[in-house]
Amino acid sequence: QKQPKIDIHWWLAKACGIDDSSDSSASIQALASGFRPLFKQLINDVCTGRPNAPMMVPRALSLYPRSVNAYKSAQELRKSAHELFSRRPEFMDAAIGKFVSRWSRTELHRVLDVISSAIRSGQPVGSFLRSIGSAMQCHLQATVAEVISKLFSHFTLDKLYHAHAGSWQEHLILSVIQAVSPPPLRDPLAHLQAKAEVYGNMNLVSDLVMFHAVSENLKQIGETARQKAARSNKVPLSVCVNQLLSKSIMKNAISVIDNNPEAFQLFASDAVRRLFSLQKAQGAVLDASKELMLSFCPKHTVEGIFLLYLENPDLLRAINAQWMPLLQLEPAVTKEELLDPFRGSFGSSHMEIPSASARSGINLLWTRLLAALDSNHSSPQALESWLSCAKIFVSRLGSKWKVAKLVAEGTLLHQYEIITTLVQCHASVSSKSKSTEESVATILSPRVVDVLNHKHADPSALDVLAALAAIPH
Secondary structure: OOOOOOOHHHHHHHHOOOOOHHHHHHHHHHHHHHOHHHHHHHHHHHOOOOOEOOOOOHHHHHHOHHHHHHOOOHHHHHHHHHHHHHHOHHHHHHHHHHHHHHHHHHHHHHHHHHHHHHHHOOOOOOOHHHHHHHHHHHHHHHHHHHHHHHHHHHHOHHHHHOOOOOOHHHHHHHHHHHOOOOOOOOOOOOOOOOOOOOEOOHHHOOOOOOHHHHHHHHHHHHHHHHHHHHHOOOOOHHHHHHHHHHOOOOHHHHHHHHOOHHHHHHHHHHHHHHHOOOOOOOHHHHHHHHHHHHHOOOOOOHHHHHHHHHHOOOOOHHHHHHOHHHHHOOOOOOHHHHHHHHOOOOOOOHHHHHHHHHHHHHHHHHHHHHHHHOOOOOOHHHHHHHHHHHHHHHHHHOOHHHHHHHOOOHHHHHHHHHHHHHHHHHHHHHOOOOOHHHHHHHHOOHHHHHHHOOOOOOOOHHHHHHHHHOOOO
């Protein structure tokens, strides 16, 4: 296919400050089309190192086959990059368009200034046009390297193929590509070789395509906003964040997320796992954590979530400690069960979270214990699952005296004491080299079950201990 003719005269005139707006749009489009062969050539130059990816787990292979294959070697990364840009040329054109726009606006003018200064001082710079061409290629190479790093890191590649033309996913990807902005060349006359740095970390896999690119920019904004607010006590952190976001290179990408409900919900889920560090949250725990987080957001936007994170980075720490063990319960917990203690106090004070999450966990464990002891539904597997979950929960929540500071209700404290007693007795019995099944059967004998299921009065820890003591060991 014949490439459009590139008008280098327009470009040089642009760099020298001569405005020719009548032809600028057509000239930029022609330049972008003309750079495609060089872009493809530079893919080979920037993909020379093996991606930094740990040993792949079976889950990664089944969910992200294209990414796993690209991470095998530099050769596979180059092959995958060529295939992606061949199938989705709009991604390549977006990167070239950004390069052409930036080069025409700032970089070429800077290069011409450096070359002119070198000539005036008598430094050997070679051919004028050759020096411009070399600097231009180095800058485009840096752009190609950064685009590949963004598109291929953290198992993003597979999501790129699922982004249909015209979808919000495609708009988000294009917005991120157009935000790529490699740092200016320190020495425009030096021949620097940029390399694509690709990372594959299963702990950083996101539901929202390009979340890692947006969150990296947000964290940079957060650091700058903190410094700016610290220098001026009169400017609140929220104002500093808002000002910086309005000028952010990712503002178009953030706008795509804010204006699409599905994209925003995916961003919120990723924020729970990646910003608030609940990396293993899933199912009901993830859904409940997200709803709780959003209840504290003054506005349901990317800015609102990020500002909440900056002001309360440990907001969900108690949930991470107290709710995560509950994922092992059978049947699986529901979002409603987890959030029930929070009803009526959503968003009132983040100081209530540790107390409410503790109440939620104790109530769930107690309810599931009684259900597991029901003669019609009792099974060793259900009791074993309950004991395993309760053991982790108790170790994280702590002693009765510590829990008393979190939970003011006497009934819940009473229930927690019994749960703790069963966990301790199970540990004691298990240490006597009995099998797990024998341990469960021993501490949850008919006598103990009868005490726990007493219909006329709440069982006490002493009653449980008395029943356990009567069991022949």
